[in-house]
Each structure stands twice: as structure tokens, then as C-alpha cells.
Amino acid sequence: MAEAVVTVDGWSSLHDTRTFDWPSWKMTPEQERTQAIEEFQGLLTKWEAVEEEKNGSHSVYKVVGNKADLMFFFLRPTMEELEEIKRDINKSKIGDYLIPGYSYVSIVEKTMHNPMAEGKDREIDPRLEALLKPIIPKWEHACFYPMARRRWKDANWFEISKEERTQLLYAHGMTGRKYAGKVKEIITGSIGLDEWEWGVTLFAHDPLQFKKIVYEMRFDEVTSKYGEFGDFIVGNYLPKEDVATYFEL
Ligand code: VOV
Numbered sequence: 001m002a003e004a005v006v007t008v009d010g011w012s013s014l015h016d017t018r019t020f021d022w023p024s025w026k027m028t029p030e031q032e033r034t035q036a037i038e039e040f041q042g043l044l045t046k047w048e049a050v051e052e053e054k055n056g057s058h059s060v061y062k063v064v065g066n067k068a069d070l071m072f073f074f075l076r077p078t079m080e081e082l083e084e085i086k087r088d089i090n091k092s093k094i095g096d097y098l099i100p101g102y103s104y105v106s107i108v109e110k111t112m113h114n115p116m117a118e119g120k121d122r123e124i125d126p127r128l129e130a131l132l133k134p135i136i137p138k139w140e141h142a143c144f145y146p147m148a149r150r151r152w153k154d155a156n157w158f159e160i161s162k163e164e165r166t167q168l169l170y171a172h173g174m175t176g177r178k179y180a181g182k183v184k185e186i187i188t189g190s191i192g193l194d195e196w197e198w199g200v201t202l203f204a205h206d207p208l209q210f211k212k213i214v215y216e217m218r219f220d221e222v223t224s225k226y227g228e229f230g231d232f233i234v235g236n237y238l239p240k241e242d243v244a245t246y247f248e249l
Pocket of ligand 1: 109110111112147149169172173175176177179183184185187198200202213214217218223227
């Protein structure tokens with residue numbers, strides 16, 4: 001029987017996509033729109049304070065395709081805080097226009113193919129701590145997609161040995177390292193939490209690098225033989241100072 005690998009787990013994660021109700025927004029008086037934007041900026045300021053205290057992180061993206069208009073990415077120590085954030089958005093004035101869409105719940109995860117932190121989920125050495133409680137890079141572009149490992153008869157990730165999985169992920173990591181400075185990734189585990197098994201959030205200065213890395217990884221055995229993918233969402237970073245312009249008519 002194949003042996004499970006220890007995972008070390010960090011902050012809880014919520015990807016929350018929203019469609020913006022532009023028709024209703026266009027019919028809203030300017031003064032009300034201004035108030036709604038200011039209130040939303042206040043929420044962003046509140047989340048910034050959390051990030052400064054290193055108690056979580058967040059980022060907002062303008063989604064390029066028509067799967068959504070905005071994607072929020074939140075990391076927090078607990079699921080309670082993530083649910084509270086969702087409620088804060090929904091209770092706010094701008095929340096009346098932010099129609100909930102696709103969402104993804106997961107937890108920042110490292111698989112310990114090298115068992116230095118065996119049995120120490122959520123309280124680990126400082127090097128790992130930074131990886132498990134990451135501050136989301138405020139790079140210009142993000143790409144999110146969920147994925148899983150195959151359980152086919154002749155390609156079952158959960159049946160092969162731990163040594164083989166370690167070796168395949170090592171090769172995957174070597175491909176990833178070629179993109180140092182171009183692509184950053186946050187891997188979140190979602191087994192038992194959402195439909196797929198992992199959430200992959202990539203960050204880049206140039207979105208072409210998403211295409212390049214995902215293409216190159218398709219040739220790594222861990223992906224070519226065992227990778228299954230959900231829908232991809234690509235967005236452009238929305239900094240707080242650009243929020244007013246985004247909603248301006
Ligand atoms: C940006 C580059 C990059 C780098 C350096 C990198 C490295 C690594 C290492 C060293 C490890 C193993 C230890 C751990 O950290 O868990 C992983 C793990 C993982 N990865 Fe990765 N990955 C990258 C990037 C990267 C991408 C682009 C993808 C999507 C795959 C693709 O084909 O589109 C991905 C997926 C994953 C997943 C789903 C896991 C968990 C796998 C599991 O089965 O347990 N990843 N990853």
C-alpha cells in the first residue's frame with residue numbers, strides 16, 4: 001500500500017470571484033456610488049492592517065475573461081475569518097453589486113517529501129513558516145486554477161510509492177526553478193474542502209510566463225501522467241489606489 005506523505009499546513013485560503021452588476025451601478029446616483037467606493041476602500045485599509053501585522057494577506061484582481069469581473073484572494077489563520085470577510089463584503093454597499101460567482105476554499109500546503117517537519121502542522125521552523133503564511137506577492141498578474149492527481153488504472157498517483165512521488169515532484173520543482181523571478185506560486189491543498197485536490201495560484205509580471213510554465217510543466221511526468229486541471233482564471237492586480245478609477249463611469 002502506498003504511504004501518505006505528511007503535509008504541513010498554513011493559512012486558510014479563499015478565492016472569491018464576483019460579477020459586477022454594472023447595469024444597476026449605472027443607475028445608482030453618483031453620491032451613493034462615491035460612498036460605496038469609500039466604504040470599500042475602508043475595507044481594503046482594514047485588510048491592509050491585518051497584512052501589516054502578518055495575520056493574513058489579500059489581493060484583488062480584475063478578471064480578464066467573462067468568468068467573473070473581480071477575484072479576491074484571501075489568506076487568514078482560520079476559516080472563521082475567511083467567512084467573516086465574505087460577510088463584510090456582502091454587507092457593504094458595494095457588496096450589493098458584487099454578485100457571488102465561483103469560489104475555492106483550501107489551505108496553504110507543503111507536502112513533506114523531505115520529512116523535516118513530520119507531525120508539526122501549523123507550528124514549524126521559520127523557513128517553512130514564511131511559506132505556509134505567505135504574503136501574497138503584489139505582482140501585476142495572477143492565474144488561479146484547481147487541479148488533481150489522476151486515479152486511473154495505469155496512472156494512479158495515490159498508489160505509487162512515496163519514493164516515486166518524491167522523485168516526480170523533485171523534477172517538477174526543477175522545472176519550476178527555471179522560472180525564478182518570473183513566476184511565483186502558492187499551492188493550497190483542498191482535499192476535503194473543495195472539488196479538486198489543490199489550488200494553484202501563480203503570480204507573474206508578464207502573463208506570457210503563465211503560458212510558458214504551464215506548457216513546460218505539461219511535459220513533466222507528474223503532470224503529463226498524473227495531472228488533471230479545472231478552469232483557469234487570469235486577472236490583473238487591482239491596487240487600492242486604482243479602485244476609484246475601476247468603478248468610475
Ligand atoms: C513557480 C514555480 C514552481 C516551483 C518552484 C514549484 C515547486 C514545487 C515543489 C518543490 C513541490 C513539492 C513540495 C511542496 O511544496 O509541496 C511542489 C508541489 C506542488 N506543485 Fe509546484 N512548483 C511550481 C509551480 C507549479 C505549477 C505551475 C503547478 C501547476 C502544475 C502544472 O502542471 O501546471 C504546480 C503544482 C503543484 C502541486 C499541485 C503541488 C502539490 C503536489 C503533491 O502532489 O503533493 N506547481 N511544487
